[in-house]
Structure formats: C-alpha cells, structure tokens
Amino acid sequence: MNKHYTEGEPIRDTKAPAGPIEERWEKRKFSAKLVNPANKRKMHVIVVGTGLAGGSAAATLGELGYNVTSFCYQDSPRRAHSIAAQGGINAAKNYRGDGDSIYRLFYDTVKGGDFRARESNVYRLAQVSVNIIDQAVAQGVPFAREYGGLLDTRSFGGAQVSRTFYARGQTGQQLLLGAYQALERQIAAGTVKMNTRHEMLDVIVSDGRARGVIVRDMVTGEIERHLADAVVLATGGYGNVFFLSTNAKGCNTTAIWRAHRRGAMFANPCYTQIHPTCIPVSGDYQSKLTLMSESLRNDGRVWVPVKAGDTRPASEIPEEERDYYLERIYPAFGNLVPRDIASRAAKNVCDEGRGVGPGGLGVYLDFADAIRRLGREAVEKKYGNLFEMYERITGEDPYSQPMRIYPAVHYTMGGLWVDYDLQSTIPGLFVVGEANFSDHGANRLGASALMQGLADGYFVLPTTIGDYLANGPYGEVDDGAVAEAEAAVQSKIERLLSVNGTRTADSYHRELGKLMWDYCGMERTEESLRKALERIPELREEFWQNVKVSGTADELNQALERAGRVADFFDLAELMCIDALHRTESCGGHFRAESQDADGEALRDDENFAYVAAWEYGEQGPVLHKEALEYEYVKMSQRSYK
Amino acid sequence: MIERGTSTAQVDPPAGAPAKPVTPPRAAPAKRKGGFLGSSNGRKAVMAVTGAALVLFLVGHMAGNLKAFFGADSFNDYAAFLRTMGEPMLPHRVALTIVEVGLAVAIVLHMWAAITLARRASRARPVKYAAKRKSQAGGYAVHTMRYGGVIILLFVVYHLLDLTFGTVNPAGWDGTPYERLVQGFAPERWWVTAFYAVAVVMVGLHLRHGLWSAFQTLGLASGRSYRPLKAVAATISAVLVLGFLAVPVAVMIGVIK
Amino acid sequence: MNLTLKVWRQKGPQDKGRMVTYRVEDVSPDMSFLEMLDVLNERLILEGDDPIAFDHDCREGICGMCGMVINGVAHGEQVATTTCQLHMRHFEDDAVITIEPWRAAPFPVVKDLVVDRSAFDRIIQAGGFISVPAGSAPDAHSVPVKKVDADAAFDAATCIGCGACVAACPNGSASLFTAAKITHLSLLPQGQPERDSRARAMVEQMDAEGFGGCTNTGECTAVCPKGIPLDTIAQMNRDYLRASK
Ligand SMILES: Cc1cc2nc3c(=O)[nH]c(=O)nc-3n(C[C@H](O)[C@H](O)[C@H](O)COP(=O)(O)OP(=O)(O)OC[C@H]3O[C@@H](n4cnc5c(N)ncnc54)[C@H](O)[C@@H]3O)c2cc1C
Ligand code: HEM
Ligand code: HEM
Ligand code: SF4
Ligand code: F3S
Numbered sequence A: 001m002n003k004h005y006t007e008g009e010p011i012r013d014t015k016a017p018a019g020p021i022e023e024r025w026e027k028r029k030f031s032a033k034l035v036n037p038a039n040k041r042k043m044h045v046i047v048v049g050t051g052l053a054g055g056s057a058a059a060t061l062g063e064l065g066y067n068v069t070s071f072c073y074q075d076s077p078r079r080a081h082s083i084a085a086q087g088g089i090n091a092a093k094n095y096r097g098d099g100d101s102i103y104r105l106f107y108d109t110v111k112g113g114d115f116r117a118r119e120s121n122v123y124r125l126a127q128v129s130v131n132i133i134d135q136a137v138a139q140g141v142p143f144a145r146e147y148g149g150l151l152d153t154r155s156f157g158g159a160q161v162s163r164t165f166y167a168r169g170q171t172g173q174q175l176l177l178g179a180y181q182a183l184e185r186q187i188a189a190g191t192v193k194m195n196t197r198h199e200m201l202d203v204i205v206s207d208g209r210a211r212g213v214i215v216r217d218m219v220t221g222e223i224e225r226h227l228a229d230a231v232v233l234a235t236g237g238y239g240n241v242f243f244l245s246t247n248a249k250g251c252n253t254t255a256i257w258r259a260h261r262r263g264a265m266f267a268n269p270c271y272t273q274i275h276p277t278c279i280p281v282s283g284d285y286q287s288k289l290t291l292m293s294e295s296l297r298n299d300g301r302v303w304v305p306v307k308a309g310d311t312r313p314a315s316e317i318p319e320e321e322r323d324y325y326l327e328r329i330y331p332a333f334g335n336l337v338p339r340d341i342a343s344r345a346a347k348n349v350c351d352e353g354r355g356v357g358p359g360g361l362g363v364y365l366d367f368a369d370a371i372r373r374l375g376r377e378a379v380e381k382k383y384g385n386l387f388e389m390y391e392r393i394t395g396e397d398p399y400s401q402p403m404r405i406y407p408a409v410h411y412t413m414g415g416l417w418v419d420y421d422l423q424s425t426i427p428g429l430f431v432v433g434e435a436n437f438s439d440h441g442a443n444r445l446g447a448s449a450l451m452q453g454l455a456d457g458y459f460v461l462p463t464t465i466g467d468y469l470a471n472g473p474y475g476e477v478d479d480g481a482v483a484e485a486e487a488a489v490q491s492k493i494e495r496l497l498s499v500n501g502t503r504t505a506d507s508y509h510r511e512l513g514k515l516m517w518d519y520c521g522m523e524r525t526e527e528s529l530r531k532a533l534e535r536i537p538e539l540r541e542e543f544w545q546n547v548k549v550s551g552t553a554d555e556l557n558q559a560l561e562r563a564g565r566v567a568d569f570f571d572l573a574e575l576m577c578i579d580a581l582h583r584t585e586s587c588g589g590h591f592r593a594e595s596q597d598a599d600g601e602a603l604r605d606d607e608n609f610a611y612v613a614a615w616e617y618g619e620q621g622p623v624l625h626k627e628a629l630e631y632e633y634v635k636m637s638q639r640s641y642k
Numbered sequence B: 001m002i003e004r005g006t007s008t009a010q011v012d013p014p015a016g017a018p019a020k021p022v023t024p025p026r027a028a029p030a031k032r033k034g035g036f037l038g039s040s041n042g043r044k045a046v047m048a049v050t051g052a053a054l055v056l057f058l059v060g061h062m063a064g065n066l067k068a069f070f071g072a073d074s075f076n077d078y079a080a081f082l083r084t085m086g087e088p089m090l091p092h093r094v095a096l097t098i099v100e101v102g103l104a105v106a107i108v109l110h111m112w113a114a115i116t117l118a119r120r121a122s123r124a125r126p127v128k129y130a131a132k133r134k135s136q137a138g139g140y141a142v143h144t145m146r147y148g149g150v151i152i153l154l155f156v157v158y159h160l161l162d163l164t165f166g167t168v169n170p171a172g173w174d175g176t177p178y179e180r181l182v183q184g185f186a187p188e189r190w191w192v193t194a195f196y197a198v199a200v201v202m203v204g205l206h207l208r209h210g211l212w213s214a215f216q217t218l219g220l221a222s223g224r225s226y227r228p229l230k231a232v233a234a235t236i237s238a239v240l241v242l243g244f245l246a247v248p249v250a251v252m253i254g255v256i257k
Numbered sequence C: 001m002n003l004t005l006k007v008w009r010q011k012g013p014q015d016k017g018r019m020v021t022y023r024v025e026d027v028s029p030d031m032s033f034l035e036m037l038d039v040l041n042e043r044l045i046l047e048g049d050d051p052i053a054f055d056h057d058c059r060e061g062i063c064g065m066c067g068m069v070i071n072g073v074a075h076g077e078q079v080a081t082t083t084c085q086l087h088m089r090h091f092e093d094d095a096v097i098t099i100e101p102w103r104a105a106p107f108p109v110v111k112d113l114v115v116d117r118s119a120f121d122r123i124i125q126a127g128g129f130i131s132v133p134a135g136s137a138p139d140a141h142s143v144p145v146k147k148v149d150a151d152a153a154f155d156a157a158t159c160i161g162c163g164a165c166v167a168a169c170p171n172g173s174a175s176l177f178t179a180a181k182i183t184h185l186s187l188l189p190q191g192q193p194e195r196d197s198r199a200r201a202m203v204e205q206m207d208a209e210g211f212g213g214c215t216n217t218g219e220c221t222a223v224c225p226k227g228i229p230l231d232t233i234a235q236m237n238r239d240y241l242r243a244s245k
C-alpha cells in the first residue's frame, strides 16, 4: 500500500512542567527567565497577524517594552477575520454560581475535543480564561449586561453551565476592537510599528532559528526583508482550502505553510470543523458562505421531507410527511446536538436525496412552531437581526417560510505544532491563535476560539517568549539565508506571472475546494482520500502550467495575491488528505466512514490514535512524528448524544 | 529590496537605506493651528453661539417691527426708544451702539467660522462624484446654509442702506423710520418687498436647520430630543418668517400707510 | 440580468483615472454586488486586463473593508447594508450602474476602487482606547455598568470603520466615525479617566488628517451600514467642549 509518508521519531517533550495540573502554569511562569527591562527595547519581535491572537500579542509585547513590528494583509489591523465571530467567549468565571469552575471548563474542553488535546494546555487555557474577561471589560468591551449592571452570560454549544460572555451577535468584533485599540495605543507610543497591506511570504531561518520574514508590500509590490530576534505567527486558520467557507476571503495558509516548508511541523491538518447552520450555496458564482448563529437551533426545528425528490414548497408538505431527523435520531439532545453530529446528519439526509433548495443541498430550519408558541414578536426580539441577515442574502422571508441551512467549513483545529511555550519546532518561531494546532483537539466547542486566541496573545506568549529572548542573543543573521528566502519568494512570483495560461487562479481554487469538500469533507473514506491524493497533484501540475495572472509584480495586484495563496493551498490540501488517510479512526471533526459504530456514530480508536500527528516537511513526502497524548485527569470515553 | 529592523540594537533603517515610500503617497497631514479655535469643533461652537445671539436679535427685531401695526407713533417711539435705551445711565445711543457692535462682531465671527469651515470642507472633498449624489438624509434646508447665508448677508447690507441709513430709500436719511418703512415698501416698489420676502424665507430656512444644529453643535441635543428640537426650530423659523413678512406685505397692500 | 457598469479605473495614486464602461451579462439576482464584480474580473484576467481592484474581506458586513459609491450613494441605496451584503436582486435588468471609490482628500485612491483609510487608524491612535496593560485589570464585576449605558455604548461601538460616512458627507467629515468611538468609551465608567484628553486628541487628529467639519447634514448616518446614530456627534461635541473648558 502506498503510504504517501514515512514515519520519524516520536515527539517526547512538550515542555509542559510536571506535577499537579493546577500548578503547571505557575511553575512555568516562575521558571521562565526574565528579560532585563533595559534590554527589552533592544529585542525585536515580529508579529504577523492582527487578529485576536496577534493583535493582543503585539499590544502586550509593546506594553512590556519590546520592539515590535506587526503585519497584516488588510488595510487596517482592525479588519482581521476575528472580527466576524458572533456567538461569544467562554470563561470559567462562575458568575452564575451554576457549578462552573476552571476544572469544569477544562473537563468540557478535553471531552469536547474528543480526547485529542493536551491536558496541560487545556487546563492553562481554562485558568487564563478568567483574566481575559477582566482585561476586556477594563478595555471597554461592551459585553451584554443585566439590569443589575453585572455581566450577562448564556449557555452555548450544548454546555450545561452558562459561561459564555457575549456582546449581542458581535462578540468577536468587540473583543477585536479592544485588542486593536490597545495595539493602536502602542503604535502611537512607538513600541509597535504597524505594516498594513503587507503579506508575509516566507520565514527567514538562520542558524536553525527563525530570525525574520520576507513580506510583500501589497501596494507597491516591493519585496521587503524584516529581521528580528523572534517571530510570532498569528495568521489564522486555513479553512479557505475548501474555497467556500465561513472564513474571510483573504484567509490563507501561506504564512504557516511557508513556515512548515522551513521546518515547522504541521499538526493534525485533517481536523476541520464543519458548522451546521450556514446559508446554503445559491450558485456557482458564490464566493463565500455565511454563518448563522448556532443559537438558532435553540428554537428552530430541523427537518426534511420524508420522501426523496419531494420538490413541493415547505408549506405544502403535511406534518406527517416531514422528518424531524435530529429529534428522531437523538431524542435526548434533539436539535441541540454538537456541531459535528448535526452537520453529518444533514449531509446524510441530503445524500439520500431528501435535501431541499437548489441542488438539494439544504435542510429546513423551521420557526413555525416557535412563532406559534412564543409569538412572532418574541421570536423577532431574539433572532430579528439573524432573520434580517438571512433575508438580505437569500431574498426569502424566514417568518413565512422555513430557513434553509447547510453545513459549511468553519474552523481548522489543525495548524503548526507548538509546545507548551507556543514555540514551533523552529526555535524562535512562535505560533498563536487558530494558526497553531490549538487546544481544541479534534473538535472545537463553541465560544472557545476567541478564548484561546486571547489567552495566547495577552497572557501565555508574552511570558514564554521572554524566556526565549532572555536566553539570547542569538548572533548575527546569516546573509545567505536572507538572500535565499528572498530569492525563493521572487522566483515564485515571477513564475506565477510568466505562465500566462488560460484559467484564473480562482477557478483552480474553486475546483480544488470542491474536490476537498467531496473527498476530504464531512465524511472521509479511504477510497475518497485516495482519489483526492491522485487528483490534487494533477490539478496542481495543471495550475502551474496553465494559470493566468494578469498585471505585474510591482503594483497592487489582487490576481497575483490570489494565485500565490492558491498555490500554497494545493500543497496543504495534499497533506490534509494524507493526514486524514492515515488516521483510520473517526474523531471530532474527522469522520472516517470505515470507523463507526452500529448506529453510525463516530468510533474513536484510542489504542492506535491517541496522539497528535505532527508532520515534518520532507522532499520525499511528509514525515510523521507522533506526540502521545495521556489523560491523567479526564477519563477517556466515547461521546454519546443519544 | 528593503531591509528594516535587525536582530540586535539597531532598529532604524541603516543609514543610506532607501527610505520607504509612504504608501500610498499622500500629503502629510497639514499642521493646523492647534487649540479650541483652530479645531473644526471649536469653530462650529463659535458659529452656534454667534448664531444664537443673532437669533435673539431677530426675535426682538421682529417684535419691534410689528409695532408698525399700531401706527406711526408707536413705531417711531419704539425706534426712538432704541436710541434712548439705557439713559440716563448711559449717554444717548450708547446702549444701541453696544448692541450694534455686538451684532457686527457676531456676524463677523459667524462668517469667519462659516467661511473657514467651508474652505476646509471643500479641501476635504476636492473630487466630486460622477453620479449625481442623491441625498440620503433628505432635508433641503441643510443644503441652503452656505449660499443662503450669503444671500442673507447681501440682504443685510441692502437692508441697512435702505431702512437704517436710508441711502436707497425714497424717504431718505431724513425720513422718520416709519416713513422709510411705508415708502420703502410702497406697492410700486414691489420688487423691494419681493427681495425682502426671498431674504426672509432664506433666514427661515437658515434657522430651520441652524437652530437645532446649534443645539447639536453645543452638545445639547440627544437622540430623544431631535424630534422636539426640530419641531421647535421649524416653529420659530415659521413665526419669524411670518412676523417679518407681515409688515412689508401690510404696507404693500395698504393696511399700513 | 444584463448590466452596464461605469467603473472608476485608476492605475495608481499618481494616475489621473477615468470612468470605463463594461457590459456584464447573465448576472444572477442572487449574486452579491462583489460577486458580480468577481465575475467581471475573471473575464478581465482572462483577457489579460487588469482586474478591477476593490477592497473586501469578510463579505458578511462586519470587517468594514469593502465600500464603493454605487450610483452616487455610499454602499448603494439599500439601507443599513455594506457593499458586500448588497445583492443584485435590488437592481433592474439593463440598469446602468456607476461605481466610484470613496472620495475625500484624507482617503487618497490607491488603485481603482481601493482607497487608503489609514487616517482612521491614526484617529484611534490619538486616543481611541482605554489604557490597561494586560494583566492589570480588576475583576470584571468590580464596576457594575448600567444596562442602558452598556447598550448605548455597544450601539456606538458597532462602527466597522468602513468610511462610508466620510464618503457621503458633503464636507468630507469623519465626525460620525470619531464620535462613535468617543461615545462608546465615554459612556462607560472605564472610559472616564481619559475622557477629556481622548475627546480633545481625537477631534484634533481628525482635523489634522484633513477631514472637514460637521455641519449636521446627516448624510453620514443615513448611509452608515451600522446605523450609528447622529447623537454620537452631539456626544462628541459635548465631550470636546467639556474638555476645552
Ligand atoms: C463566522 C465565524 C464565527 C465565529 N464565531 C466564533 C465564536 O462565536 N466564538 C469563538 O470562540 N470563535 C468563533 N469563531 C472562530 C474565531 O473567530 C477564530 O478562530 C479566531 O478569531 C481566529 O483568530 P486569530 O487571531 O487566530 O486569526 P485571524 O483573526 O484570522 O487573524 C489572522 C491575521 O493574520 C493576518 N494574516 C494572515 N495571513 C497573512 C499573511 N500571509 N501575511 C500577513 N498577514 C497575514 C491577517 O491579516 C489577520 O490580521 C468564528 C469564526 C467564524 C469564521
Ligand atoms: C451673514 C451671513 C451668514 C452666513 C454666511 C451664515 C452661514 C452659516 C453657515 C454656513 C452655517 C453652518 C450651517 C450648518 O451648521 O449646517 C450657519 C449656521 C448657523 N447660522 Fe448662519 N449664516 C449667516 C447669517 C446668520 C444669521 C443672520 C443668523 C441668525 C439670525 C444665523 C444663525 C445661524 C445659526 C443659529 C446657525 C447654527 C449653528 C450651528 O450649526 O451650530 N446665521 N450659518
Ligand atoms: C422684512 C422685514 C424687516 C423689516 C420691516 C425691518 C425693518 C427694519 C428697520 C425699520 C430698521 C431700522 C431701525 C432703526 O434704524 O431704528 C432695521 C434695522 C435692522 N434690521 Fe431689519 N427689518 C426686517 C428684516 C430684517 C432681517 C430679516 C434682518 C436680518 C437678517 C434684519 C436685520 C436688521 C439689522 C442688522 C438692522 C440694524 C439694527 C441696528 O442698526 O441697530 N432686518 N430693520
Ligand atoms: S460610522 Fe458608520 S459609515 Fe462611518 S465608518 Fe463607522 S460604520 Fe462606517
Ligand atoms: S454627513 Fe457630514 S456634516 Fe456632519 S452630520 Fe454627517 S458628518
């Protein structure tokens, strides 16, 4: 059997301190060497990305007195994709007295991640979650409040405690603006130098350490080299490998993929989260998918016609010919089953030909009962803005006819491998936020990405990076390494511009995305993955022979930007399929059809797969390094929602 | 190729390195005179305060004008009162002069603020849209403020020459105020009345927006008070327009003679 | 549906720029405005032309990156809608649509429909923040905030920094944007210590960037995709006067 990869040494040390789990982070903080305040100014740190993770990291490093250079591809740091997060942010504040605690948040996250996350990291995340809320409130983040003036919370994503803090449906926006404002304050103070409209295209590795980045000024096309003592990547997730996703159009894998090519291991690339409640695709021209808040499932009922190929409008389908399949299959949780379960169930009924709307790719989310029970006004009050958004996009009125929803790619749990200090396998290269393989294991619970990004940026990284810097200085940067990285970037750009073929980068991206969705999407089989692994290299080859990029390198050239990103998505897509193929179990966001129980539920294989798959880039194909996962505090068990 | 930032102490670009072009090239923000009066908000406040003073004057002026309905004596006495105001504490015509100087200063400051802000605004918007801009806010009064103000100014100049100095008035400098009034708005001089009418309507429009705008500028308005404020502004404007028009129209149709 | 587009094309900041007419056919009414432009751009690329450059990212109305003046109205005539959320079903078949960039001196054109809005960032730098170094914050419940204040602060804080207010204002004023931030922070107890210095610094920075003054025209709030209300400007004026005492 063609294995597509080789196996290397396992990873034995993640640098997490030993001892009782509650004390590990304290211990690490205390053991971390400190940088003399007078020297901080001389230490130069590059932070790529200004989302929750990068924005908070750059601001905090600036406050501490480091000399920071920050980059983002948008025209302002405030526009990072984190701005789009809707639902909320978890924190173990236990303001409700409903039995929440750091331990419970830790427990829920480890379990929710389907036992594929590290206990030490998750515990630290739960500890730090508390400080995030304090920090955000002090910055002026206008979280929802109750009449008593205290913060309101809600329960989210099936959690049994009410620990999600929110700012209407715009929590990500408000948190990001808090971080952005802190960042702008540092820019004004001169500690952070901001470079907007700059795209990072490579990491400079000198003497085995990350010492800078190569970026392209997206307005002038200038290729610039920036050197530093350490580099932080906070460049977000890679869900756009599927072309259609809920991510912003510019989200890309370029930064982390380039780092991977330079030696940073890529962990668990196949773990992607598919969100069940998105507005379905309406046509071939569609450029992205829009998420509808998960909270809709609290009152909406999901159904499809009983008969396949039933094209009657919803109103003409009588009650007995409707299949409320979530309520039928999962009577205990009903419409509120976790994201991965709801998504797969929707796919299954559509595969049976019972889907609704254009192409049969959609299921109904019906509020008729809720309107009858609560009255239109109450429904409007709760979901009015979401209904409006739905109507704006689809032109259909969700008060009079059921919404149509379909699952869409939403978040990537995989990313660059990092140790407890958030350092990748390239010394001096730190990775925070969605860009790292994060603390969510194989499945992320709602409202926990914001928490992780801010925990990394405000609290964890500023401590651990200090330890690395205090152990320096690391000497002069090797000119050859810089020149080589720069030449690599230049030659890739020249190559893209010189092909002059007959198809646009977007059309290749669309085809790649479709392929990934069909073969490495909600459900994967050995067969589908092998097909993908056959097809991806062919398509990539064709791309490099036949792509058409107009314009030149030394101007604002959006066609060129896209082509560069698509080229990296091809390489990443291949690794995702290899990872998905090798992991023959089902877990979290990765469902292998071969591994299911009698009821068709995901079946984990803890004996063989309780590890993080960290992939090293190799000219002869990827090399797998396993980091074994051990559970001392949370007992491993199969998830069940029946 | 540009190199910036190094690993060790040096942070600024090495000497001699090409300076990064500002992207995109844009004029460095013009240095403005700092402080309250230099800021656009400060000047707006000046405009609002002087505007308010002018409004108070207009209210009084209109009330005074209406005395014409009570006959020549009443009106002339009133004109005389204006000059003897404050006596004997103050010498003849001093109080009036103070008011006049105050008015002049208010008008000058008001215009200074209006003109400098208008220039600033046109520098901020040098390029017009090719498609005809459609007003999304509605409200025509808003768009008459600047040229309306100029018409008002021209009117005031003419008006002073007419009724205060009598230069362009048939009754001349020697006539009593009442004579100037009656002869000035005589039916055959209908165009004078027409001009006054246009000007007064302009004043009305100016105040219809200006009045609530002044509250907004001084931070005295809030979401809830917009509707009542706008209603009050419209009412005061309407009363002023009608009040001012009453006298010339009455003269023209012979009610006052 | 078939459309005629008149689009502002400008190669770079130094180029004079001009309107260019394009014909697009078979536009689906379900397309968003940007998707319609995507389709045109694909065609332009294949013809070896430069695609029309426009800013966009989230395509769901929250990042504030997109924005163009459509038929003379910033973000188009659909109220409370960003350009990316505008759908073609609101246009008539065979319509002629004029598309221009934001026009304001402090927003110079970078290319085609892309403008430089960094002036907004500098206004925030001047004082649009609360100074709290990470880790120094007191417990979140130590200061209760009245719900009405929190809600009003939130309403102001929803500004996405798109710049439509500037594009629509006949004076090229950034008052609504600046006021939204000043209002957000000055309604919260946490924002009080820096309230005066913030108002002064932000208003003066707005002038220094070359934006015009506000004459309370109200065009800004009418096109604002987030419906930032006009009373934020009154709040800004109030705070500025207070700070200037
Ligand atoms: C629609 C939606 C709703 C969500 N809702 C929630 C929620 O309710 N709760 C929750 O917890 N999570 C939610 N999430 C997930 C969460 O928003 C993200 O995981 C998180 O915000 C990622 O933050 P980040 O800082 O890691 O990256 P991002 O916010 O994605 O930031 C990436 C940054 O990197 C920069 N960048 C990227 N590539 C380059 C490059 N090559 N060169 C230079 N700069 C680059 C970008 O400019 C940007 O500044 C949601 C996600 C989506 C899509
Ligand atoms: C001399 C000629 C005048 C000119 C050129 C002029 C011009 C202006 C302009 C441009 C404005 C700003 C418009 C706005 O805020 O939208 C304004 C506002 C105002 N004007 Fe005048 N005006 C003149 C005379 C007057 C007079 C005679 C009065 C009073 C009777 C007056 C009262 C006001 C008021 C109350 C405002 C509102 C101030 C504010 O918006 O804060 N103006 N004027
Ligand atoms: C249309 C009706 C009006 C009539 C009948 C009228 C009448 C008069 C008269 C008779 C005088 C001379 C008073 C005197 O010298 O004793 C006068 C002065 C004056 N009027 Fe009017 N007026 C009218 C409208 C206006 C308007 C609309 C304005 C301002 C916008 C205005 C501004 C003035 C000023 C500034 C003076 C000079 C006051 C002074 O010198 O003290 N008037 N007016
Ligand atoms: S105030 Fe409104 S129009 Fe102006 S930048 Fe903010 S969101 Fe855009
Ligand atoms: S349109 Fe302009 S004039 Fe003021 S009210 Fe809005 S900033």
Ligand code: FES
Pocket (backbone or CB within 6 Å): C055, C056, C057, C058, C059, C060, C061, C062, C063, C064, C065, C066, C067, C082, C083, C084, C085
């Ligand atoms: S693209 Fe983000 S608001 Fe339009």
